[in-house]
Amino acid sequence: MLSAQRRDHLLAILAADGRVVAKDVATDLGISEDSIRRDLRALAEAGLCQRVYGGALPVSAAIRPYGDRLSLATESKERVARAALALIRPGTSAILDAGTTTLAMARLLPADLEATIITPSPTVAIALAEHPLVEIVLIGGRLSRHSMVTSGSLAAEAIRRVRADVCFLGVTGVHPDAGLTTGDLDDAATKRALAAQASESYILASAEKLGVASAFPVLEFEETAGIVVDPAAELDPRLADGLRDRGAKLI
Numbered sequence: 069m070l071s072a073q074r075r076d077h078l079l080a081i082l083a084a085d086g087r088v089v090a091k092d093v094a095t096d097l098g099i100s101e102d103s104i105r106r107d108l109r110a111l112a113e114a115g116l117c118q119r120v121y122g123g124a125l126p127v128s129a130a131i132r133p134y135g136d137r138l139s140l141a142t143e144s145k146e147r148v149a150r151a152a153l154a155l156i157r158p159g160t161s162a163i164l165d166a167g168t169t170t171l172a173m174a175r176l177l178p179a180d181l182e183a184t185i186i187t188p189s190p191t192v193a194i195a196l197a198e199h200p201l202v203e204i205v206l207i208g209g210r211l212s213r214h215s216m217v218t219s220g221s222l223a224a225e226a227i228r229r230v231r232a233d234v235c236f237l238g239v240t241g242v243h244p245d246a247g248l249t250t251g252d253l254d255d256a257a258t259k260r261a262l263a264a265q266a267s268e269s270y271i272l273a274s275a276e277k278l279g280v281a282s283a284f285p286v287l288e289f290e291e292t293a294g295i296v297v298d299p300a301a302e303l304d305p306r307l308a309d310g311l312r313d314r315g316a317k318l319i
Contacts, residue, residue, distance in 0.1 A: 074099075075107050078124070079116060086279050086307070087245065088123040118281040120246055125281040128240040128251065142172075144274040144298045149173040151319065152236055152272055152296045158182055160233045163262050164192050166217030166255075167238030169272040171195055177202065186230050188218045188258060205230060212255065219254040227261045234293075235266030239286055242273045242295060244310030246281035247288065256284040268293035270319070275301045289316040 074097070081088050090108065094101040108124045111117045117124040149172035156162055159182060164170040166189035174185070174195035185196055188207040196204045207230075209223025237259050241249040248271055250256050263269040269291070275298050289295075294317040297303060308318060 071107060071110075074103070075111055078104070078107055078111060082117055082124065082126055086243075086304075087125055088117070090123045093123075118241070118246070118283065120281065125241075125243055125246055126279060128249075128280040128282045129276050144276070144301060145169045145172050145272075146176070147298050147300055148272050148274045148296050149176050151299055152270060153177065155234060155236075155270060155296075156181070156183060160184075161186065161231070163187065163230075163232045163235040163266055164189070164196075165235070165237045165259060165262060165272075166192065166215055167272070169238050169274055170236055173236065173272075174199075184232075186232055188223055188227075188262070189216055190218075191216050212252070215252060215255055217255060217258065219258045223258060224261055227258070227265060230265055232266040233268075235263050235269040236272055236296075237263060237269055237286070238272050239282075240277060241281040242271065242278050242311070242316075243281045244307070244314050244316075246285075247314070248286045248292070249282040250284055250286055251282040253284050256286050259286045263287060263291065271295040273297050279304065279307045289314050293317070294319040 078088055090101050090104040094104045108119055112119045115127060118127045145168055148169055152173055153176060161184040164173060164185055164187045171192055174192045177199050182201040184203040186205040187193055193204050193206045196202050207218055207223050207226045209218035210220040211218055239248045240251050271292050273295050296319045
């Protein structure tokens with residue numbers, strides 16, 4: 069089998085099974101595991117998979133630049149946002165992470181909601197400005213144009229000085245093996261810092277983020293109060309069981 073054929077075969081396995089185990093594929097094809105690892109490395113460099121120990125997982129489409137993500141799975145994000153809004157009570161203090169799903173939450177907040185919202189996202193803060201009873205706390209720092217989120221030492225210092233009842237985090241991947249992941253190292257650190265300042269944290273997971281992985285871990289499933297998923301999506305039973313087996317609570 070030529071290398072191009074092997075790579076097509078690996079992508080087919082990834083699509084069908086949601087993972088590639090290098091050792092198993094090497095045994096099935098009667099070739100060395102090193103050959104499979106080289107193929108997976110090439111596929112990862114082309115953005116077609118996310119390499120993990122022992123193999124590969126589907127890559128997340130949500131690692132695209134912020135502007136591109138605004139038009140990605142918009143209906144699913146809105147349904148997740150509406151479900152998450154049910155967790156915000158009047159008078160509460162909440163952290164809204166940067167991201168297109170939290171942006172949808174900000175836009176969908178009831179006009180009469182009285183709350184304090186803390187965010188590291190200028191776009192979320194601007195959307196919140198349309199809500200007269202919401203007190204907005206914008207976390208400053210170095211702005212990532214890719215994700216439209218502040219990070220770095222200034223952001224970390226500001227985050228340490230706030231507290232909230234609840235935190236809503238966006239991730240780019242939710243997978244039983246890789247866990248909760250995102251595509252940027254600094255962004256992952258900012259998300260962990262935000263979660264540490266809230267009494268409970270929820271993950272927002274629209275359809276395109278389920279069953280895929282990115283490079284950098286954010287939190288363990290047990291560290292979250294739950295994962296808010298699209299109520300209209302048909303969740304793969306194998307994926308749902310795998311997540312629950314790892315300690316995830318699906319909402």
